[in-house]
Amino acid sequence: MNRVTLFFHKAGSPPWFYRVSGLLIPWFWAIFIVLTAIGLYLGLIKAPVDYQQGETVRIMYLHVPSAWMSMMIYGFMAIMGFIALVWRIRMMEVLVISSAPIGAAFTLIALITGSLWGRPMWGTFWVWDARLTSELVLLFLYFGVIALYKAYDEPRKAARAASLLSIVGAFNLPIIYFSVVWWNTLHQGSSFTGDGPGIHPSMLWPLLIMATTMKFYYGASLLSRARLTLLKQDHRKRWVQDLLSGENS
Amino acid sequence: MSQQSSKTAFLALLRRDFLLAYRRRAELLQPLAFLLVVTALFPLGVGPSPQLLASIAPGVIWIAALLATVLSLDSLFRSDFEDGTLEQMVISGQPLALIALARTVAHWLVAGLPIVLLSPLLALWMNLPDEGMSILIETLIIGTPVLSLIGAIGGALTVSLKRGGQLLSLLVFPLYVPLLILATGAVSAAIVGLPYAAQVYYMYAGLIAALTLAPFATAAALKLSLS
Numbered sequence: 001m002n003r004v005t006l007f008f009h010k011a012g013s014p015p016w017f018y019r020v021s022g023l024l025i026p027w028f029w030a031i032f033i034v035l036t037a038i039g040l041y042l043g044l045i046k047a048p049v050d051y052q053q054g055e056t057v058r059i060m061y062l063h064v065p066s067a068w069m070s071m072m073i074y075g076f077m078a079i080m081g082f083i084a085l086v087w088r089i090r091m092m093e094v095l096v097i098s099s100a101p102i103g104a105a106f107t108l109i110a111l112i113t114g115s116l117w118g119r120p121m122w123g124t125f126w127v128w129d130a131r132l133t134s135e136l137v138l139l140f141l142y143f144g145v146i147a148l149y150k151a152y153d154e155p156r157k158a159a160r161a162a163s164l165l166s167i168v169g170a171f172n173l174p175i176i177y178f179s180v181v182w183w184n185t186l187h188q189g190s191s192f193t194g195d196g197p198g199i200h201p202s203m204l205w206p207l208l209i210m211a212t213t214m215k216f217y218y219g220a221s222l223l224s225r226a227r228l229t230l231l232k233q234d235h236r237k238r239w240v241q242d243l244l245s246g247e248n249s
Numbered sequence: 250m251s252q253q254s255s256k257t258a259f260l261a262l263l264r265r266d267f268l269l270a271y272r273r274r275a276e277l278l279q280p281l282a283f284l285l286v287v288t289a290l291f292p293l294g295v296g297p298s299p300q301l302l303a304s305i306a307p308g309v310i311w312i313a314a315l316l317a318t319v320l321s322l323d324s325l326f327r328s329d330f331e332d333g334t335l336e337q338m339v340i341s342g343q344p345l346a347l348i349a350l351a352r353t354v355a356h357w358l359v360a361g362l363p364i365v366l367l368s369p370l371l372a373l374w375m376n377l378p379d380e381g382m383s384i385l386i387e388t389l390i391i392g393t394p395v396l397s398l399i400g401a402i403g404g405a406l407t408v409s410l411k412r413g414g415q416l417l418s419l420l421v422f423p424l425y426v427p428l429l430i431l432a433t434g435a436v437s438a439a440i441v442g443l444p445y446a447a448q449v450y451y452m453y454a455g456l457i458a459a460l461t462l463a464p465f466a467t468a469a470a471l472k473l474s475l476s
Contacts, residue, residue: 085469137423137426140419140422140423141423143419144416144419144420144423147416147419147420148406148407148416148420151407151410151412151413151416152409152410157473157476160473160476161406161470161473161474164406164466164469164470164473165406165420167466168402168424168466169423169424171462172423172424172427175427175455176423176426176427178427179426179427179430179431179451180426180430182430182434183430183434
């Protein structure tokens with residue numbers, strides 16, 4: 001068995017996953033805390049005030065990375081869901097359903113920070129703008145995946161149904177995005193790929209640091225949730241019994 | 250499995266579904282009555298001003314069509330699931346995607362097509378300008394099959410659940426967003442005399458994509474529900 005196949009077989013085994021993720025989680029939390037401290041310091045204190053937006057520009061350091069995360073996590077869910085359905089890897093099913101609440105939370109953060117920013121800038125908490133609308137639809141897609149998972153009694157079947165739904169949703173997501181862009185746009189274009197003047201390094205760095213630290217938060221939170229799901233699903237199995245008796249003694 | 254027998258199976262399924270639909274006429278009429286009632290509520294709710302009604306007409310008619318479709322989707326696979334017919338279809342050896350497609354086509358013919366046929370009456374109630382009439386019917390002809398095709402995925406995912414109906418609407422409405430935007434955009438553009446070909450072409454593209462991909466997703470969801 002070559003190394004890659006071996007890795008997949010190991011990663012598919014719950015006890016192995018439980019042990020390795022237990023080693024990774026403290027590191028993820030540590031990196032998350034350090035990077036968040038640096039990112040927030042640079043973003044909220046050091047970064048210059050925008051000449052048009054004033055202090056409200058600082059919302060960006062939370063808002064933009066959250067919006068990125070909300071889309072990235074949905075993409076991850078679709079990819080992991082595909083792997084779960086095609087190769088029937090149980091760990092992937094667990095990761096899909098553990099991702100959904102985190103993704104929904106990031107979507108909600110992006111929406112709330114966005115409307116807090118919109119109030120002073122656009123004069124309203126909510127407009128039916130393309131990006132806001134597609135983010136809202138994304139939130140509904142997350143809710144659909146979570147609700148479908150909760151509706152089934154049998155966890156593995158539930159996870160497979162949720163995986164299938166996230167794949168279907170991922171096909172639709174770009175279509176939804178482009179259709180709403182075409183429908184109505186007020187939101188400014190991206191500061192990274194647009195034709196306008198780029199973003200200054202003093203603002204770019206805190207943004208990139210915040211974007212990176214959120215990935216570590218996702219990793220830590222995802223692995224913690226997956227571990228808990230595994231313990232719940234396998235609580236009658238040997239490895240969990242061994243683990244619990246070992247910890248108690 | 251030969252091509253001939255697949256075709257026979259497809260036609261046999263269609264014939265069976267029509268017969269079933271004909272024998273449960275009252276059940277078929279419910280979504281249509283719902284469509285009429287919902288549309289009639291709008292003038293009562295927003296006021297009978299002809300200009301106001303005309304400006305919201307494309308959206309109201311299309312949303313009523315979405316709601317009526319979702320209402321009829323819950324029963325798409327349910328009775329077949331409950332009496333075991335679905336299992337027999339799976340073990341029949343015919344491709345499950347083909348069976349899903351046959352069910353969806355039958356669903357469109359008995360639930361989607363009547364919406365198209367009723368739409369002139371709805372347009373009349375909502376005071377839709379004459380310029381929008383033909384394009385409203387065209388978007389409904391292209392769009393209602395897509396509603397059935399995408400909705401079938403949701404119907405297949407929720408068929409084994411006791412109370413799948415409410416969940417179904419949460420699952421499929423977000424997926425209907427692009428269609429709603431394109432269709433109402435096309436009708437609104439036609440009313441004010443703007444070109445609307447782009448929206449209609451995108452809808453055709455959506456129809457072709459849904460027709461080719463959705464039956465496979467529905468088949469996967471059906472297998473999952475039966476497992």
